[in-house]
Amino acid sequence: xxxxxxxxxxxxxxxxxxxxxxxxxxxxxxxxxxxxxxxxxxxxxxxxxxxxxxxxxxxxxxxxxxxxxxxxxxxxxxxxxxxxxxxxxxxxxxxxxxxxxxxxxxxxxxxxxxxxxxxxxxxxxxxxxxxxxxxxxxxxxxxxxxx
Numbered sequence: 145x146x147x148x149x150x151x152x153x154x155x156x157x158x159x160x161x162x163x164x165x166x167x168x169x170x171x172x173x174x175x176x177x178x179x180x181x182x183x184x185x186x187x188x189x190x191x192x193x194x195x196x197x198x199x200x201x202x203x204x205x206x207x208x209x210x211x212x213x214x215x216x217x218x219x220x221x222x223x224x225x226x227x228x229x230x231x232x233x234x235x236x237x238x239x240x241x242x243x244x245x246x247x248x249x250x251x252x253x254x255x256x257x258x259x260x261x262x263x264x265x266x267x268x269x270x271x272x273x274x275x276x277x278x279x280x281x282x283x284x285x286x287x288x289x290x291x
Contacts, residue, residue, distance in 0.1 A: 155256065166196035177202060186210040187277075195221065203228040211277065260284045 154160060161168040169178055177199030183190045183206045194204045195218060204227060222229060246252035259282045262270040270284040 165193045169197040173199070179203070180205065182207060184208055188213055188215050191215060195227070198225075198227055200225040200227070203230060206231045207234050209233060258283045258285045261287050263287050263289075 170176075178197050179199060180203045181194040181198045183194045183204065186206050186208050188211070191204075191206070191210075194206070198204050206229070221227075243252065247254055259280065260270070260273060262273075262284055264286045267286065270286065273281045274284055
């Protein structure tokens with residue numbers, strides 16, 4: 145099965161990691177840990193990985209909406225390791241004025257980001273596809289061709 149969520153980072157130059165993620169990060173950083181970790185998936189497992197991979201005094205940034213399962217936040221661990229936690233729902237509307245012209249003029253390549261296209265009338269199905277968190281459906285776009 146082809147997995148877009150793994151292909152895109154590799155195509156952008158990321159390095160695939162075999163085995164437990166935190167062990168690979170610690171090995172690559174000589175036991176220090178990463179200065180910053182970005183969790184753009186936000187499941188309990190990826191948050192655990194983020195906290196395990198960040199160095200003491202580092203920053204974990206969570207972008208997007210958590211999978212809505214209760215997460216047992218390791219608050220004391222964060223305090224003892226002086227971890228900064230930043231969270232946002234990726235307020236795209238604040239960046240539209242800058243980003244839309246970049247896309248329109250070909251200065252920002254969005255190929256490969258949108259994995260599915262839906263007619264606007266199928267918005268409910270589009271949101272359901274994204275909510276299912278299937279590795280094959282990263283982002284959807286709406287087609288307005290009939291308008």
